[in-house]
Amino acid sequence: MSRPIEAAFQRALERLAAGESIEAVLQAFPEQQSELGDLLHLVRRMQMDLPQAQVREAQQRSQIRVLRHAQLVRESRPARTGTRRWIPRLANAFALMLVAVLAGAGLLFASAQALPGDSLYSVKRAAEDLRLSFASSPQAKLVLALRYDERRAEEVMELLRRGRMVPVAFEGLVLEKAGARWDIAGIPVLITTTTDLRSVFVEGDVVQVRGETNPGGWVEAHLVRPAGFTLLGVVDELGPESIVIGGQRLTVLPSTLLESSVAVGSQVLAVARLESGYAIAISVTPVLGPSPTPRPTATPAPTAEGSGSNVPTPTKRAGDEDESVAEVRFGGQVQSMTGTRWRIAGRWVTVTQNTEFEGPLTVGAEVEVRAFRLDSGDLVAYRIESEEPDSEDESGGDEESSEEDDEDEIEFTGTVEAISEGIWTISGYQLIVDGDSDLEGAPQIGDQVDVRAERRSDGSLWAKKIEVDD
Amino acid sequence: MPIESDPLSALKNLEPRAITQVHERYLPELYRYARYRLGSDQLAEDAASEAFLRLLDALERGKGPRRNVRGWLFSTVSHIVDDHFRARYAHPAQSLEEAGDDIAQSRKPPMDPGELDPDLQVAMETLTRDQKYALQLRFGAELNLEETALVMGRSVEAVKSLQYRAISTLRSLLQGGDG
Numbered sequence: 180m181s182r183p184i185e186a187a188f189q190r191a192l193e194r195l196a197a198g199e200s201i202e203a204v205l206q207a208f209p210e211q212q213s214e215l216g217d218l219l220h221l222v223r224r225m226q227m228d229l230p231q232a233q234v235r236e237a238q239q240r241s242q243i244r245v246l247r248h249a250q251l252v253r254e255s256r257p258a259r260t261g262t263r264r265w266i267p268r269l270a271n272a273f274a275l276m277l278v279a280v281l282a283g284a285g286l287l288f289a290s291a292q293a294l295p296g297d298s299l300y301s302v303k304r305a306a307e308d309l310r311l312s313f314a315s316s317p318q319a320k321l322v323l324a325l326r327y328d329e330r331r332a333e334e335v336m337e338l339l340r341r342g343r344m345v346p347v348a349f350e351g352l353v354l355e356k357a358g359a360r361w362d363i364a365g366i367p368v369l370i371t372t373t374t375d376l377r378s379v380f381v382e383g384d385v386v387q388v389r390g391e392t393n394p395g396g397w398v399e400a401h402l403v404r405p406a407g408f409t410l411l412g413v414v415d416e417l418g419p420e421s422i423v424i425g426g427q428r429l430t431v432l433p434s435t436l437l438e439s440s441v442a443v444g445s446q447v448l449a450v451a452r453l454e455s456g457y458a459i460a461i462s463v464t465p466v467l468g469p470s471p472t473p474r475p476t477a478t479p480a481p482t483a484e485g486s487g488s489n490v491p492t493p494t495k496r497a498g499d500e501d502e503s504v505a506e507v508r509f510g511g512q513v514q515s516m517t518g519t520r521w522r523i524a525g526r527w528v529t530v531t532q533n534t535e536f537e538g539p540l541t542v543g544a545e546v547e548v549r550a551f552r553l554d555s556g557d558l559v560a561y562r563i564e565s566e567e568p569d570s571e572d573e574s575g576g577d578e579e580s581s582e583e584d585d586e587d588e589i590e591f592t593g594t595v596e597a598i599s600e601g602i603w604t605i606s607g608y609q610l611i612v613d614g615d616s617d618l619e620g621a622p623q624i625g626d627q628v629d630v631r632a633e634r635r636s637d638g639s640l641w642a643k644k645i646e647v648d649d
Numbered sequence: 650m651p652i653e654s655d656p657l658s659a660l661k662n663l664e665p666r667a668i669t670q671v672h673e674r675y676l677p678e679l680y681r682y683a684r685y686r687l688g689s690d691q692l693a694e695d696a697a698s699e700a701f702l703r704l705l706d707a708l709e710r711g712k713g714p715r716r717n718v719r720g721w722l723f724s725t726v727s728h729i730v731d732d733h734f735r736a737r738y739a740h741p742a743q744s745l746e747e748a749g750d751d752i753a754q755s756r757k758p759p760m761d762p763g764e765l766d767p768d769l770q771v772a773m774e775t776l777t778r779d780q781k782y783a784l785q786l787r788f789g790a791e792l793n794l795e796e797t798a799l800v801m802g803r804s805v806e807a808v809k810s811l812q813y814r815a816i817s818t819l820r821s822l823l824q825g826g827d828g
Contacts, residue, residue: 218816
């Protein structure tokens with residue numbers, strides 16, 4: 180039983196939601212115009228104008244976080260015998276025998292239980308190094324190396340049980356972060372104001388810790404740095420010993436948690452760790468992807484198309500039939516460096532162990548980025564180069580001197596996602612489109628278009644030309 | 650929506666596809682809701698993500714929503730935001746450096762700072778909890794009437810009524826304040 184003004188308000192709200200202006204809506208309610216006008220203007224004041232791109236970025240970051248958490252929960256399901264879960268038992272009997280002979284079986288046996296700080300600990304580590312050098316294959320070597328990493332963590336646990344104070348180093352997953360107390364590979368780690376945190380870590384990151392065991396039952400961390408990375412992308416190749424995701428080759432070991440549904444073309448989330456120069460897949464989990472299209476695998480050579488170092492020129496790869504694959508090149512300022520996700524010139528970029536870095540890279544640095552754009556829209560950097568201000572004297576290279584240092588230009592192919600009042604959204608980019616913008620082929624929402632845009636000094640992008648792709 | 654049918658069994662198994670599907674469906678509106686109340690991008694992202702983490706944890710423990718996943722998620726993110734404000738005002742000297750400027754920006758009086766202008770913030774505090782929740786869902790999360798009703802566990806008519814009374818109250822208060 181609603182009053183007329185209440186019913187009118189509801190109808191007016193519906194029209195407002197359909198895109199009508201307040202003035203137009205009020206025309207339809209001449210008798211209640213005054214009161215309704217107040218209410219509708221109040222509604223306008225209450226509405227929040229949040230850019231779609233911002234929501235999408237938040238969603239992408241959150242998705243990785245949530246999927247990582249799900250992985251941790253899943254992995255914690257079976258009863259665990261140790262603290263690490265990605266490492267199977269694999270013994271190389273031959274190497275063991277040889278090591279025993281070379282090192283002296285008695286001494287080796289005695290050292291097996293040695294802990295950091297013990298006199299025989301160096302014997303134990305030397306025996307491990309020897310076994311590594313006798314590994315029958317690179318795969319076996321990796322498995323051994325991982326097993327020794329697991330051993331390091333177990334040693335730390337034992338030191339904590341005994342209440343000893345010894346310098347230690349170990350690697351593992353960040354399982355939980357509760358303020359200054361973190362759980363890394365099942366080991367309580369205290370982060371202090373003097374801890375050198377080489378990145379901003381989240382649960383699920385693979386890290387290396389250096390610190391000292393404390394009688395209180397924790398490791399006081401002196402240094403925490405990344406020892407792995409997370410990769411969201413499409414499976415290009417899948418073999419018994421390796422998997423290629425978004426151009427990144429990861430080694431697959433028997434311990435790798437590789438879900439059976441993963442196939443070429445799957446969109447997956449992979450957690451990888453670095454060991455002996457290899458990127459080892461810890462887990463590969465399929466996720467829902469917008470376009471599970473296989474992509475080529477070749478490691479890209481940066482396209483030399485375009486000119487000066489400040490002129491981004493995203494291009495498709497030569498001979499690439501997959502239109503969703505693109506190389507992107509752009510310049511700008513590093514705004515944040517959070518784990519493997521960096522924000523550069525307003526865009527999120529994933530860095531991996533294959534990303535080449537050149538020059539000092541800190542927040543605030545001006546850099547040039549070369550990256551792949553995944554089907555998901557994610558950018559995976561394969562090179563980030565600091566742009567030194569005094570690099571003018573470098574001449575004779577294959578790059579022409581830039582005459583447009585104060586103006587970035589960007590080219591890319593994308594899909595028109597939204598068109599509204601001078602702002603177009605194309606593949607996640609928000610572009611200013613005005614009377615000076617050159618529109619060819621009457622682009623509409625959903626159209627595939629070629630875009631040429633300029634980045635203005637305030638960071639906004641102005642569309643120079645938008646052309647419908649044939 | 651296919652999501653509302655029965656995502657729970659797949660979610661309970663922590664199937665990545667099910668998680669991704671539910672996440673893609675609900676994260677944007679949860680984020681908008683949290684952003685509306687917190688006024689901070691980073692905090693909103695944390696709060697919305699945390700709601701999903703708690704959902705997975707709850708399901709793993711055999712708890713969590715039985716039918717209305719969306720309602721459960723909104724209720725959870727709402728509590729997370731409430732807890733944030735409570736903690737902040739209980740420990741005003743607490744270091745919040747991790748969230749940087751966003752948090753500093755949201756360090757405002759003991760009420761939802763969010764997106765609203767100060768007059769509206771003060772006026773909002775006079776509304777009932779349900780009235781405020783209805784407005785936050787409608788204009789923050791951008792839910793329609795039916796979705797709001799589903800989340801609140803109320804009828805559409807009840808939500809309409811809550812919404813109208815809330816806006817009318819705000820109008821009276823603001824006009825009184827102006828005049």
